[in-house]
Amino acid sequence: MRHGKYPFVIGFLFAPVALYVTFVIWPYAQAFQISMTNWRGLSAPQWVGFDNYRRLLDDGAFWKAVQHHGVLLLALPLITIAIALLFAFLLNVGGKSSGGQRQGVWGSKFYRVVFFFPQVLAVAIIAVLFQMVYRPNESGLINGVLMKFGMEPILFLVKPNLALWSIIAVLVWQAVGFYVVLFSAGMASIPGEIYEAAEMDGASKVTLFFRVTLPLLWDTLQVAWVYLGIAAFDAFAIVAVLSVDGGGPDGATTVLAMEIYRNAFVYSKYGYASAMGVALFFLTLTFAALTLRLSKRESVEY
Amino acid sequence: MNPQSTLPPTPAALPPKTGDPSAPAGRGRKGPRSEVRLFAGLGHVALAVWAVIVIVPILWTFLAAFKNTSEIFSSPWTLPAELRWENFGRAWTKANVGRYFLNSVLVVSCSTFGTMLLGSMAAYVLARYKFWGNRAIYYLFVSGLAFPVFLALVPLFFVVKNLGLLDTHTGVVLVYIAYSLPFTVFFLAAFFKTLPSSVAEAGMIDGCGHTRLFFQVMMPMAKPGLISVAIFNIIGQWAQYQLPLVLLSNAKDKWVLTQGIADISVNAGYEADWSGLFAALTIAILPMIIVYAVFQRQIQAGLTSGAVK
Numbered sequence: 001m002r003h004g005k006y007p008f009v010i011g012f013l014f015a016p017v018a019l020y021v022t023f024v025i026w027p028y029a030q031a032f033q034i035s036m037t038n039w040r041g042l043s044a045p046q047w048v049g050f051d052n053y054r055r056l057l058d059d060g061a062f063w064k065a066v067q068h069h070g071v072l073l074l075a076l077p078l079i080t081i082a083i084a085l086l087f088a089f090l091l092n093v094g095g096k097s098s099g100g101q102r103q104g105v106w107g108s109k110f111y112r113v114v115f116f117f118p119q120v121l122a123v124a125i126i127a128v129l130f131q132m133v134y135r136p137n138e139s140g141l142i143n144g145v146l147m148k149f150g151m152e153p154i155l156f157l158v159k160p161n162l163a164l165w166s167i168i169a170v171l172v173w174q175a176v177g178f179y180v181v182l183f184s185a186g187m188a189s190i191p192g193e194i195y196e197a198a199e200m201d202g203a204s205k206v207t208l209f210f211r212v213t214l215p216l217l218w219d220t221l222q223v224a225w226v227y228l229g230i231a232a233f234d235a236f237a238i239v240a241v242l243s244v245d246g247g248g249p250d251g252a253t254t255v256l257a258m259e260i261y262r263n264a265f266v267y268s269k270y271g272y273a274s275a276m277g278v279a280l281f282f283l284t285l286t287f288a289a290l291t292l293r294l295s296k297r298e299s300v301e302y
Numbered sequence: 303m304n305p306q307s308t309l310p311p312t313p314a315a316l317p318p319k320t321g322d323p324s325a326p327a328g329r330g331r332k333g334p335r336s337e338v339r340l341f342a343g344l345g346h347v348a349l350a351v352w353a354v355i356v357i358v359p360i361l362w363t364f365l366a367a368f369k370n371t372s373e374i375f376s377s378p379w380t381l382p383a384e385l386r387w388e389n390f391g392r393a394w395t396k397a398n399v400g401r402y403f404l405n406s407v408l409v410v411s412c413s414t415f416g417t418m419l420l421g422s423m424a425a426y427v428l429a430r431y432k433f434w435g436n437r438a439i440y441y442l443f444v445s446g447l448a449f450p451v452f453l454a455l456v457p458l459f460f461v462v463k464n465l466g467l468l469d470t471h472t473g474v475v476l477v478y479i480a481y482s483l484p485f486t487v488f489f490l491a492a493f494f495k496t497l498p499s500s501v502a503e504a505g506m507i508d509g510c511g512h513t514r515l516f517f518q519v520m521m522p523m524a525k526p527g528l529i530s531v532a533i534f535n536i537i538g539q540w541a542q543y544q545l546p547l548v549l550l551s552n553a554k555d556k557w558v559l560t561q562g563i564a565d566i567s568v569n570a571g572y573e574a575d576w577s578g579l580f581a582a583l584t585i586a587i588l589p590m591i592i593v594y595a596v597f598q599r600q601i602q603a604g605l606t607s608g609a610v611k
Contacts, residue, residue, distance in 0.1 A: 023480035027457035122541035124560035
């Protein structure tokens with residue numbers, strides 16, 4: 001591969017690199033610069049140093065958003081992974097074993113197909129769907145039933161202490177299927193002899209799960225945690241569409257992405273919004289580094 | 303053979319202590335069996351409940367799409383009294399769902415095609431050619447995986463605006479391609495590395511140029527990887543909400559489906575056209591069910607391909 005290598009390499013790389021630098025790298029680099037200005041889009045930006053960051057420290061909405069990311073960061077992965085692990089275990093190992101072949105419970109193919117489906121839908125569409133499900137009167141899916149039975153309707157999205165959890169529930173609803181499939185793939189690669197040996201030793205299903213499946217699935221779990229963590233730092237589409245007036249009631253469900261969007265495209269505070277973007281970037285980075293460090297553990301060879 | 307298996311059974315397998323020493327020894331044999339049955343039984347209930355939780359909201363939406371507003375309020379749980387197809391007509395034309403849908407199809411076809419073409423070109427060159435700066439460019443692409451899009455949102459808006467591409471489909475398509483490149487290049491570069499070089503060398507000896515070699519030999523060989531990434535990109539770009547929201551805000555006739563449906567849901571309250579909103583939701587969900595039913599295996603593989611490298 002000698003003749004004419006460089007013209008070919010340059011020809012193939014030029015368009016992708018040009019596009020990528022223009023729309024991705026260049027904006028990222030600029031974000032750090034704009035965050036040091038008080039730019040409002042009309043006049044030339046003025047350099048204000050770390051003023052925007054200092055103002056962030058006193059911004060209640062910012063801290064509320066950070067706090068919500070904290071809740072999301074714990075609840076979303078924990079709940080999703082717990083449910084998905086249980087289902088993946090049932091679908092792959094839960095049934096009886098015949099001829100040394102581990103089997104899932106009856107109908108496991110059907111369940112896997114159904115569970116995964118929400119993953120195909122856009123989050124914005126799901127958010128509209130659950131707006132209907134959560135509606136506070138008899139036209140809502142849940143409250144329609146409750147009110148038929150003469151109960152008070154639950155104000156899922158209006159009660160400040162319930163709203164965030166209603167949103168987390170929708171995120172879990174969408175995510176579980178994906179992780180069932182992901183964990184199933186991991187479980188399928190665990191050799192059947194290990195289960196067999198453990199069962200001969202008299203291990204119960206519960207022991208099998210905690211002593212065999214879980215340790216051998218560690219790497220996949222780590223990936224799942226990072227993925228869900230990154231999702232917990234975004235959550236824009238669901239909050240923007242599902243919550244009461246974009247992060248409400250009264251900021252009870254707001255997230256950083258929502259605040260960035262509001263500051264930039266409603267208030268035209270471009271410098272301040274960029275400072276929030278930089279803060280979000282460092283939060284994400286810290287999370288990723290921490291997860292990789294804390295969960296580092298000898299992976300089991302088999 | 304596991305040496306432990308010759309040892310006596312661990313306490314877990316012993317028959318449960320019933321407190322009755324005269325209980326027949328045969329019960330001990332039944333222990334694990336009934337445990338399996340109980341476990342499978344409870345498991346079944348859990349699985350079935352989750353299946354219901356997934357299916358019911360979607361099914362309920364489909365049913366409500368055929369009702370009128372008073373039915374939606376008075377009997378949310380019953381079948382519609384009659385099939386009101388006009389709800390769909392109203393959603394498709396009056397609420398512009400038809401236009402949003404076609405916009406989405408147009409944007410996603412262009413951007414996925416562009417992503418696959420540019421992404422595979424870059425990945426191929428980076429994976430199989432040695433040249434100065436190769437690693438630097440590769441890491442430039444891969445570093446994009448670590449950045450949240452929201453960091454770039456403000457500058458991106460102005461880059462697109464200064465290029466005169468604000469409120470145009472061209473702008474959205476180019477931005478989609480650019481933001482899909484990190485994963486596409488990362489995944490495909492790994493894939494192109496695994497392809498045998500003997501075929502490529504044979505092609506070169508036969509006088510095949512670099513470009514022809516790529517399009518006629520390497521691309522067909524990389525088909526499984528290309529399909530996975532294409533599915534990943536189609537579903538990701540179809541679901542995009544924040545980028546079109548920022549880039550197309552002032553051109554309502556150019557909006558994509560996610561944006562349009564979210565907007566209809568805001569206005570449905572004012573216009574009291576709930577059945578139209580349910581019909582619009584159905585129009586957005588039903589095609590995905592059909593596509594998913596046909597390509598279920600490929601979609602599951604494609605979407606999880608990012609995690610199981």
